[in-house]
Amino acid sequence: MTVTGQDIADYVDRVRAALADLPPAVRDELTEDLPEHLTEVAAEADGSLVDRLGEPEAYAAELRAAAGAGDPAAGGRGLDRRIAAARHRVRARLSGLDARLGPLLGYASASEFLRLLRPAWWVLRGYLAAALLSAILGGDLTLLPRPFRSEVTGLLVLIAAVLTSIWLGRNADRLRRWPRRLMHAGALVLVVFGLVLLVNLDERSQRDEFGYQGVSVGDRYDSVQDVYVYDSEGRLVENARLFDQNGVPIRLGYPWCVDPAQPDAALRTGYPFCPELAPFRSRPPATAPVPPGTNGGRAPAGTPAPSGGSVPTAAATPTAVPSATVTPAPTGTVPEPSPTR
Amino acid sequence: MDTTQLLKGVLDLAVLAVLREEDGYGYDILRRLRDAGLEEVGDASVYGTLRRLFAAGLLTTYVVPSESGPHRKYYALNAAGRDQLARSGKTWRSFATTMDALLDDRGMAA
Numbered sequence: 001m002t003v004t005g006q007d008i009a010d011y012v013d014r015v016r017a018a019l020a021d022l023p024p025a026v027r028d029e030l031t032e033d034l035p036e037h038l039t040e041v042a043a044e045a046d047g048s049l050v051d052r053l054g055e056p057e058a059y060a061a062e063l064r065a066a067a068g069a070g071d072p073a074a075g076g077r078g079l080d081r082r083i084a085a086a087r088h089r090v091r092a093r094l095s096g097l098d099a100r101l102g103p104l105l106g107y108a109s110a111s112e113f114l115r116l117l118r119p120a121w122w123v124l125r126g127y128l129a130a131a132l133l134s135a136i137l138g139g140d141l142t143l144l145p146r147p148f149r150s151e152v153t154g155l156l157v158l159i160a161a162v163l164t165s166i167w168l169g170r171n172a173d174r175l176r177r178w179p180r181r182l183m184h185a186g187a188l189v190l191v192v193f194g195l196v197l198l199v200n201l202d203e204r205s206q207r208d209e210f211g212y213q214g215v216s217v218g219d220r221y222d223s224v225q226d227v228y229v230y231d232s233e234g235r236l237v238e239n240a241r242l243f244d245q246n247g248v249p250i251r252l253g254y255p256w257c258v259d260p261a262q263p264d265a266a267l268r269t270g271y272p273f274c275p276e277l278a279p280f281r282s283r284p285p286a287t288a289p290v291p292p293g294t295n296g297g298r299a300p301a302g303t304p305a306p307s308g309g310s311v312p313t314a315a316a317t318p319t320a321v322p323s324a325t326v327t328p329a330p331t332g333t334v335p336e337p338s339p340t341r
Numbered sequence: 342m343d344t345t346q347l348l349k350g351v352l353d354l355a356v357l358a359v360l361r362e363e364d365g366y367g368y369d370i371l372r373r374l375r376d377a378g379l380e381e382v383g384d385a386s387v388y389g390t391l392r393r394l395f396a397a398g399l400l401t402t403y404v405v406p407s408e409s410g411p412h413r414k415y416y417a418l419n420a421a422g423r424d425q426l427a428r429s430g431k432t433w434r435s436f437a438t439t440m441d442a443l444l445d446d447r448g449m450a451a
Contacts, residue, residue, distance in 0.1 A: 030392055033367065033414050037388065040368035052384075059385045066352070066389025067396075 003042035003049055008035055011049045014056035019064065020084070030067055122169035126162030128190040131197055133157060141200045225253040227271040228278050235282045239270030344381050352390050354433055355379060357399070357418065357426040366405075366413040367391060391416055399425050 012034050019027045041052060053059050102109035127145075134145035134154060146154040168183070175183065229240040242250040257274035272278065348355075359365065359373045371387045394400045399422035405413050418426065 029396075030389070034388075036413065037367045037384075041384065062383050062385035063389040063392075066383075066386040067392040068389075 003038075007049060008038045008042065011038060011053075011056050011059075015060045015063070018057045018060035022064075030063060118169060119166070122166045123162055124194075125169075125187065125190055126165030127158065128194045128197070129165060130154070130158040130161035132190065132193050133161070135193075141197055143201060221252055225256060226273050226277065227252055228275075228280075229271060230280065230282075234280070236272075236275060236278050236280075238272075238275060240272075241270050344379075345383070348379065348382055348386070351433065352382065352386060353394065354426070354429045355382075356387065356390050356394065357422060357429065360400070360416060360418050360422070361426060364415045364417040366415050369413075370416065394422070 012031060015034065016027060016031055019030065022030070038049060038053075042049060045052070050056075098109045098111050102112060105113045107113040130145040131141075134147035134157060135141055137147035138149070140146065140149070144151065144154050145158055147157055172180070172183065227240070227242065229237040231237055242252070244250055253271075253273060255273040257277060355374060355377075356370060359370055359377065365373065367388055370391065371382065371384060374382050374387065391400065395402060395416065399419065400416045401419045402414050402416055405415055407413055
């Protein structure tokens with residue numbers, strides 16, 4: 001068996017690896033002409049280098065001892081060595097985990113599966129970069145990046161960022177050391193930003209749900225306490241009643257201004273409950289007589305004094321009311337308004 | 342008795358001794374030691390010893406280009422090396438005499 005140059009190079013490499021804890025200068029000096037020496041040893045007789053010289057690690061140990069170089073576990077270099085050993089262990093464990101997780105995903109190793117996801121990461125990276133850019137350029141944290149609050153600009157930035165990210169991903173192998181480190185740092189920033197964006201959008205979507213409830217139909221008239229109906233002449237209609245298209249009475253507000261001493265006032269069915277609190281004053285009676293025959297059935301003159309709450313109701317009869325904008329359906333189910341006072 | 346244990350103590354002296362008459366390169370020195378009867382001397386031990394003696398300032402080196410093979414680094418004794426050889430040689434002779442006498446007195450010599 002002849003020893004090839006590759007055998008010698010391998011042997012030298014293993015010796016150097018076993019001396020890795022020494023300062024580089026010392027190690028280089030120790031193994032400087034080892035290849036030449038091994039070439040002579042190899043030319044001496046048949047048999048492999050290991051047969052003749054023993055394992056490279058043993059050779060290295062002998063070399064180290066004879067040369068009086070530091071003991072492997074001595075001093076600060078021992079710490080370096082331990083760090084290197086720990087790193088080696090972590091790496092071995094990670095690769096073991098990689099191989100074990102692979103079958104769960106249906107692949108030989110987890111890293112093989114993750115490699116397939118790389119283009120997806122490039123697209124996501126482009127999106128996150130666009131979102132970050134728009135956030136910096138005065139946009140809000142929105143699902144669609146909107147720099148300067150413009151959707152068109154946002155779309156253009158998004159497309160450009162995604163294409164750039166894909167290009168970068170395809171050409172990352174050519175990057176030198178520092179640009180590559182910069183890229184990794186940027187990725188870290190984008191991942192953190194992405195989490196912030198996610199939490200922000202999630203919170204906002206929950207807030208929107210409550211917002212819909214706030215404007216939902218059931219609550220829209222919460223703030224209505226009373227209803228005031230004015231006829232075409234601008235006069236307040238007393239005792240008006242509201243019905244929907246099915247003849248169901250619409251109940252809004254409550255008689256909050258009614259004197260508790262007169263409980264029957266609370267039973268009043270018409271609006272307004274509190275005519276004395278009308279937001280607009282009725283027109284003065286001077287203008288009232290001008291359109292006498294418009295609808296025929298307007299309230300008798302002299303009634304629209306709004307301040308005197310008791311006056312109109314006392315005179316009111318069912319036929320006197322129809323000038324109200326909402327006229328009660330004259331069906332039998334509607335109780336006849338009875339004078340309350 | 343294991344010769345390698347003895348060699349550890351005297352390898353420096355042995356290497357200095359084979360360089361006294363003629364400069365040599367690593368493999369050449371190893372062969373000379375073995376030819377002289379130290380067959381058990383280790384390859385890496387000689388190599389490492391040469392490095393250490395050089396680092397201690399007892400040897401000088403020079404590279405000789407070779408037509409047939411790789412360039413060879415030759416080791417040569419310098420003044421300090423010769424000095425060291427003389428002192429170590431004296432120590433060894435005295436030590437060996439003592440050992441011989443010890444062995445003779447007890448009647449264990451061969």
